[in-house]
Amino acid sequence: MTVTAELLVSSPSLPFVSFAESLPSNQLECVHGLCLGGDSQVFVVHLDPADGVTEDDLIALDEVVETTSLGRESGRDVYQLGVKLDDIVSEAFVPGQFAKAQIEPTIIVPEGWYEKKVVRDYDSFNNMRNHCDEHGIRVDLISITQDSPSPDEHSQYGLTDRQYEALALAISRGYYDNPRQATAGDLAEEMGISQPSMSNLLRRGERQLLTSTIGTQPSLTNPST
Structure with missing residues (x-):
């Protein structure tokens, strides 16, 4: 990339x-x-x-x-x-x-x-x-x-090209910083899409990353044991 x-x-x-x-x-x-x-x-x-x-x-x-x-x-x-x-x-x-x-x-x-x-x-x-x-x-x-990323860069997580692009842009622009340095609207403008579409890309990408790393049904330890 x-x-x-x-x-x-x-x-x-x-x-x-x-x-x-x-x-x-x-x-x-x-x-x-x-x-x-x-x-x-x-x-x-x-x-x-x-x-x-x-x-x-x-x-x-x-x-x-x-x-x-x-x-x-x-x-x-x-x-x-x-x-x-x-x-x-x-x-x-x-x-x-x-x-x-x-x-x-x-x-x-x-x-x-x-x-x-x-x-x-x-x-x-x-x-x-x-x-x-x-x-x-x-x-x-x-x-x-961003150039089209290599499939190897995100296929292991199951991300689509657009999800990967959205997440990479969000990280680079400080969207996940505290305090936040950019809004979803800012990111959407850079990608040439609407704010709801950007939010949807981020949400789906985040869910896919979580699912690929901790699974859909992570095991929970009983706090009483």
Whole structure:
């Protein structure tokens, strides 16, 4: 099973956020390898020519230590940049937090970085988000979807695919936490179903898990003996 998450990553320490705010378009696109290695210092940025950014403008940025023009692609100016990262960024983006590198280019806007990542499972996403939070980097979830799970992951409990998906999402979003971090309505919205349907999926899934682990008629010990 893998999970695809769309995120907004925000921190004043992230490269190019202030720069994006200064552009007429208020955004730029980049590709980086931070999820493969926190010390990655090479960024490839794609800029709208209408923003009027020159190589001198880029090298003048505090975080840029080297620039190389790569020409123009798809109507945008492309530069390879050597970037000096703050320590918290290097420490937050460490190998192992993501199963794969970014699957789409990062869109940098004044609010932060919009990214789309593939993680191993919901727990991996939560671990990644908590790890970033510990380093002062906020990760806001925009959307999250799960691939079709392997039958081996839930067939032993007799769960259907949708029951498994609903329960996994509920756990990842804190539905079973105390205090509860999400409602059935919140989960239903993410899965694109009604709240009653979501509640029904959870209830049936919970019953199936209980039945598969303790049976339909568990033996009871007489408290008087």
